[in-house]
Amino acid sequence: MKSPLRIIDAVRQAVQTATVRPLLAAQLQLDVGDRTAVEELAGPVIIVSNHASRLDLGVLQAALPARHRRRTGATVGSGRGLDPRLLLKAGRNVVIFPEGCLSTDGVAGGFGTDAAQLAIEQHVPVLPVGIRGTFAAMPQGRTWSFGLPFAHNRPRVSVRFGSVLDAEPDETATSFTSRIDDAVRTAIAEDRTTWWQSLRHGHDAATLPPAGSWRRIWDQSQSPRPGGRPRRPRIWRR
């Protein structure tokens, strides 16, 4: 008799493979960065990401390698889902969005300390992930508008994994949270500029328009282009 968790896993896997993942593949252009940091992980990990759209969880699960996708449990937030401590003890990964709620302008807001607290208590590492482009694809309050499958101009979503973070001994949740915050923003900057720029300058490499300005919404609601590509002049305008 399989444990309830294993049954839930199997059902979730089946549903995702049949519906969500083909849909995401057809409607979005998913660009996943280097996954070696993830592939080398042995035990459970807390996956932390910015939260700009309801697509984030599906995109994150599609971006993970197969072995880890099977072990990733439900999101923690607003008291829904199973207790994250139980999931971690059972060897499952847990996804947490520390912002708490969806971003209003696409840029990552302030991070809560829940994820760091959990990581310190359970002695589990944290995997920071930067997701870029889901706000432009489906911001809060909108529902998905279906385009033709595999169209050439479907919205681009980029997922970049940062290196795994471990809490130092005697580190407080606040300082760990600021490290995680830094790492997630750097992962986003890795796509917005280039990996080398994000290494050299951290997330300051990515200059964003000021908060509250129309330029910020304008910038965030466009399908994101990766940094480091020259602007190619287009001869034929579509």
Next chain:
Amino acid sequence: MARPGFVLEVDDRTPPLVVHDGPRVRLERFPLGAEVIYPAESLPALDDLVAGIDNALAGPVDAEPLATKLKPGMKLTIAFDDVSATAPLQSPDARGRIIERVLIQAAGAGIDDVALICANGMNRRNTEAELRRLLGERVFRSFYADGRLTNHDAEAAGKDSGDLNPRVAESDLLVMVQLVHGIGADVRSSGLPGVAEGLGSVSAIRSGVTPAGLDGLDVFSIEAVLDNNHYPSAVEFLGRREWEWSLPSQAKLFGVRQASRLAPARSAQLLSAGLGSGYHVTQVTAGAPEAVAAASRTRVVEQQRVDVSGQADVLVLGVPAVTAHSVGSVTNPVLAAWQALGVGYNAVTDAALVRDGGTVIAYHPLSQDFSSLHHPSTIDFFADVLPTSTDPEVLAADFEATYAEDPWYSQLYRTSQAFHGLHPFQLWYQLSAAVRRLGDVVFVGADRASAARLGFRAASTLADALEITAASVGRTPKIRYLHTPPNALGAVT
């Protein structure tokens, strides 16, 4: 426990053995008493490649750790060997990993002026796709658009940059990243000779003289030695002994042979490059070029050495579908001959596997297929130069200068994906050194006109080839078959 290479003596229980005949895969029955040199199995790979790289960078041989050499505001150049003359690309490639670790240290040290150069020497430029696969998406995207990731142009290097690439000549530190999977002519040399070969000017590479610019240059070498898993996992049975094949492997071989019969060129490309390779890294060494070269060579010999007793009268060599200089391209007759006589003949640590005056029997169709994109000068070499003479002295005196100065070849080399105009001459000199020492060279199953143009003989079967050479080596010669790839180095005792 990795089994070492060994020598099999063919008896009546030996099954037909795999012989690579260009894109075709033959199963050949060897005469009784023939010796077959089997390569060794792979040594254990590093568990954690990234940790291995970091340890090597922190504890180099004969040099200070890389972190102490990196100072803010310095000019750093990272050079890496190219797609030709190296193992088939994998994703992710070990060179990309090494360069990432170096860049992480450089970023921490505050260095902004970083350039990446592909040290292709006189080989062809690498395409964007090849560079992306080699370096990984992160490194490629960070440097390519700014023009900081370039291929080396041997014609742009001259006396005013010390016969070296101009960017390398003005750098404070050159980090040379290489993948080592052999010690033959098909692999970029290690150490400072490798820097000269990969980043030197045409005159420096041609003459073999050390470029003057290397004198004051600080070079930090990083080399990763590969194991013997030449084949991708889909066809890894080809690297194992024939009598150990399982039934599925035999079925796969049937499929491979059918595919190579129907679409030889395509299936050859797929097998060798399309499916990637199964290589793993067994050792990463960093530090001063000579010490690193010595350490890598020791490891390679440890991996590939097979002890054989005495020299044979006849050496049988199979030529694989894709040679070092025909990656992403077709293997023309000159390249096939070079692979057999320049590389296969020299797959030794000391003395040759076949005695002087002996015979080499090689397998390749020698079909007159040339790539005008990659080997334009070889087309003209085969058509115009070889009918006149095959003597390397005559070629050097009468034809080499024209090919060296031809503006069209130069244009193609500098802007397109062509090998340098002098490339066929280099190949010819290397294989002529072997031909001079041999009595006969026979190609089995080859096009007669091509073989005659190259100055060799053609035979339909192995038995006919042995018949042809009976005049020089006798009716019962000692036959030796080098069962490669994966690589093996014969150590004649």
